Amino acid sequence: MSERVAAVILSAGMGTRMKSALPKVLHPVAGKPMMSWVLDSVARTGADPVVVVTAPAHEAVRAAVSDRAAVAVQDPPLGTGHAVLSSAEALENWCKDGGTVLVSFGDTPLVTAETLSSMVAARNTPDDPAVVVLGFEPADPALYGRLIIGADRRLERIVEARDATPYELEVTLCNGGVMAIDATILFDLLRRIGNANAKGEYYLTDLVGIAREGGRRCAVVTCDPIETQGVDSRSGLARAEAAMQARLRLAAMDGGVTLTAPETVFLSHDTILAQDVTVGPHVVFGPKVVVETGAEIRAFSHLDGAHVGPGAVVGPYARLRPGARIGANAHIGNFVEVKNAEIETGAKANHLSYIGDARIGAGANIGAGTITCNYDGYNKHRTDIGAGAFIGSNTALVAPVTVGDGAIVGAGSTVTRDVGADDLVVVRGETKTVPGGGERLRQRNSAKKKAKG
Numbered sequence: 001m002s003e004r005v006a007a008v009i010l011s012a013g014m015g016t017r018m019k020s021a022l023p024k025v026l027h028p029v030a031g032k033p034m035m036s037w038v039l040d041s042v043a044r045t046g047a048d049p050v051v052v053v054t055a056p057a058h059e060a061v062r063a064a065v066s067d068r069a070a071v072a073v074q075d076p077p078l079g080t081g082h083a084v085l086s087s088a089e090a091l092e093n094w095c096k097d098g099g100t101v102l103v104s105f106g107d108t109p110l111v112t113a114e115t116l117s118s119m120v121a122a123r124n125t126p127d128d129p130a131v132v133v134l135g136f137e138p139a140d141p142a143l144y145g146r147l148i149i150g151a152d153r154r155l156e157r158i159v160e161a162r163d164a165t166p167y168e169l170e171v172t173l174c175n176g177g178v179m180a181i182d183a184t185i186l187f188d189l190l191r192r193i194g195n196a197n198a199k200g201e202y203y204l205t206d207l208v209g210i211a212r213e214g215g216r217r218c219a220v221v222t223c224d225p226i227e228t229q230g231v232d233s234r235s236g237l238a239r240a241e242a243a244m245q246a247r248l249r250l251a252a253m254d255g256g257v258t259l260t261a262p263e264t265v266f267l268s269h270d271t272i273l274a275q276d277v278t279v280g281p282h283v284v285f286g287p288k289v290v291v292e293t294g295a296e297i298r299a300f301s302h303l304d305g306a307h308v309g310p311g312a313v314v315g316p317y318a319r320l321r322p323g324a325r326i327g328a329n330a331h332i333g334n335f336v337e338v339k340n341a342e343i344e345t346g347a348k349a350n351h352l353s354y355i356g357d358a359r360i361g362a363g364a365n366i367g368a369g370t371i372t373c374n375y376d377g378y379n380k381h382r383t384d385i386g387a388g389a390f391i392g393s394n395t396a397l398v399a400p401v402t403v404g405d406g407a408i409v410g411a412g413s414t415v416t417r418d419v420g421a422d423d424l425v426v427v428r429g430e431t432k433t434v435p436g437g438g439e440r441l442r443q444r445n446s447a448k449k450k451a452k453g
Contacts, residue, residue: 004099005120006183007047008087009038011106012055012074017233023061025106027237030244031268031287034231035061037109039068044113045120047102049094051087061106079201081193088187095183100124103179103204107231110243111178115223119180122221130185130216131207133158134176136225144174145205147220155218158205173220175205176228180221185211244269252279280316288322306338309345327362340380341372344387356380357399361387367411369394386421 015024025035035052042050050069054061055077062071074086084103095101100123102116115134122132133155135147143161146168150156158175159168181189192210193202208218231237248267249259256275259265264282271285274293283297286304291297295308298315305322308314311329318332323340326332330343333350341355344362349355351368357380358372370391372383381399385391389403392411403409404421413427
């Protein structure tokens with residue numbers, strides 16, 4: 001059998017229940033649009049070409065997928081069968097040479113490439129089924145369409161719950177929506193679908209019955225019910241997020257990562273955690289985070305666009321923003337924020353500091369309350385602190401400024417000029433003491449308050 005695969009992704013639904021200006025399929029799950037999850041899974045099956053079917057108003061969807069798929073517009077919306085038929089201009093010539101067309105949905109981000117590949121493989125068996133349908137067995141079949149298996153142990157038809165007999169409602173095998181269809185007959189089958197139903201729409205599910213009437217077999221491939229979970233509301237989006245997070249956490253732990261309270265850790269789709277990384281409770285990973293072997297991310301830290309080197313310790317309550325690069329065995333402690341800065345090997349900033357647009361040299365120590373004053377209201381400026389330097393607590397480094405290797409800056413200093421290597425700098429105002437002045441000030445202020453009263 002041919003191994004040629006194409007795909008049609010249906011995304012023309014208006015998603016009105018989302019109550020959002022953003023098209024439904026562009027809402028993110030684990031930091032990536034739902035449509036991108038589906039495109040990725042489809043791509044891993046080797047599908048080419050891929051066609052995304054959209055609604056006329058979905059310019060944002062067409063722009064988002066234009067570099068990965070052809071686009072077809074369903075206008076007017078007349079059901080799922082009609083939606084697939086809208087791909088004819090892009091796909092029909094390809095289908096003449098045989099193969100399999102996968103039909104999936106842009107709002108089902110949890111369907112895996114492995115499941116889709118299983119469906120393609122089932123299509124390419126000696127049975128040569130015309131249609132392979134994705135099935136699942138939910139805890140409560142409720143209003144799901146049922147997959148009716150015939151005496152020949154093959155799929156006979158799909159029955160919507162509202163049209164099912166009491167006997168058919170006892171069936172627990174339900175329709176997951178995704179199909180793998182013989183390309184050579186796809187558009188012939190689609191043009192034979194009728195619309196004699198309450199909505200006057202053309203339903204893709206009718207393909208099974210039409211194929212059987214033509215003497216072709218149909219089959220079912222089953223999957224975990226989680227994979228078929230579609231999103232049509234904000235609560236559905238939250239459920240999809242929870243399911244995807246569970247999947248990502250399990251993959252991380254299977255890869256040798258310790259999550260001490262996994263249900264509290266949130267990962268991005270592209271988070272990379274190396275073997276023997278330890279992640280504490282309530283840690284959030286935004287996009288583009290890499291954590292190398294043996295590093296520890298402690299509780300309540302938030303990382304986004306950061307790279308953490310081997311053996312480094314981050315947190316608790318640390319904030320790493322885009323461009324933060326934490327070197328091997330460096331320490332970033334509680335309530336420290338790092339942005340667009342390199343913290344080199346063994347350097348430490350353990351308490352209550354802001355380090356932005358900076359380089360902190362190897363082995364340097366940043367005291368509590370230190371800030372790099374990097375922004376003048378118009379432009380960002382850089383601070384460079386040399387290896388082995390010591391910056392005392394409550395220091396303000398007014399960029400652009402350089403502190404040389406081994407230099408020491410005394411606590412409470414405001415540094416506006418470069419500091420040479422191994423120099424000691426203390427910048428403080430003169431201390432003035434007024435004996436008894438505190439008591440006299442209190443009396444004066446108290447009298448003013450009474451006068452106002």
